Every structure is written in structure tokens, then in C-alpha cells.
Amino acid sequence: MKIIKFKTKEQFKYKRKVVIKNLILNIFIGIHDFEKKKKQKVRFNIEVETNPNTKLSNKDFSTIINYETLINKIKILVKKKHHDLLEELAENIFIIIFQNKLVKEVNVKLEKLQIIKDSESVGVDITKKKL
Numbered sequence: 148m149k150i151i152k153f154k155t156k157e158q159f160k161y162k163r164k165v166v167i168k169n170l171i172l173n174i175f176i177g178i179h180d181f182e183k184k185k186k187q188k189v190r191f192n193i194e195v196e197t198n199p200n201t202k203l204s205n206k207d208f209s210t211i212i213n214y215e216t217l218i219n220k221i222k223i224l225v226k227k228k229h230h231d232l233l234e235e236l237a238e239n240i241f242i243i244i245f246q247n248k249l250v251k252e253v254n255v256k257l258e259k260l261q262i263i264k265d266s267e268s269v270g271v272d273i274t275k276k277k278l
Contacts, residue, residue: 165212167193174225187259196252233257250277
């Protein structure tokens with residue numbers, strides 16, 4: 148008779164994400180002269196995938212991505228500089244987010260909300276992943 152051993156340890160594979168949904172900021176963005184003179188509403192949707200194996204600690208914030216800090220850094224970025232393109236703004240957001248070593252992958256979706264008549268929004272959706 149053959150005895151079969153079953154593994155009793157549960158193992159999981161999962162992802163951990165920080166999500167910023169529908170952050171709307173009034174910013175200078177665009178290549179047209181009128182866009183350089185008047186701010187426009189841009190919607191930010193950002194997903195940051197982190198290392199799921201990092202042990203979380205509410206006493207050590209280096210174990211998490213702090214969404215409040217991230218939003219504040221984005222606000223500083225858009226106040227400091229006019230961006231001609233949404234793609235350029237997205238790249239600068241990637242630079243900010245990837246400074247944190249926990250980050251594995253980032254998706255940034257940026258939409259201008261009032262620029263094209265008869266549309267709710269136009270924009271870009273870009274994902275970057277560490278190799």
C-alpha cells in the first residue's frame with residue numbers, strides 16, 4: 148500500500164495595489180497657446196502595484212506606498228511646471244512613483260475633461276513595469 152502525503156500549508160499568490168481614483172486637478176497642460184494661459188481639469192487614475200511579500204507594519208511606513216504623500220507630490224509637480232503633453236506628465240509621475248523600491252508596476256491614466264467638445268474626456272493610459 149502506498150501512502151500519499153497531502154500538503155496542508157496554504158499558499159497564495161496575490162498582488163497588492165495602491166489605487167488613486169478620479170483625482171481631478173486644475174492644471175496647465177497642452178501645446179496650444181490658450182492651454183498655456185488657462186488651466187484645465189485633468190483626471191488622474193493611478194494604480195501602483197507593490198511587492199506583495201513585504202511585511203506590512205503600521206509603525207514603519209516604508210513598508211507601504213502612502214497615497215496621501217503620492218497625491219501631494221503630484222500636486223507639487225503640476226504646480227511647478229507646465230507640461231505640453233499628457234505623456235510627458237505621465238513620465239514625470241512614473242519618475243516620482245518608481246523612486247520607491249517597493250513599486251513593481253504603475254498604470255497612469257490621464258484625461259483632459261474639457262478640451263474636446265462632445266466628448267467626456269480624451270487622454271492617455273500608460274503602464275510601466277520594472278524588469
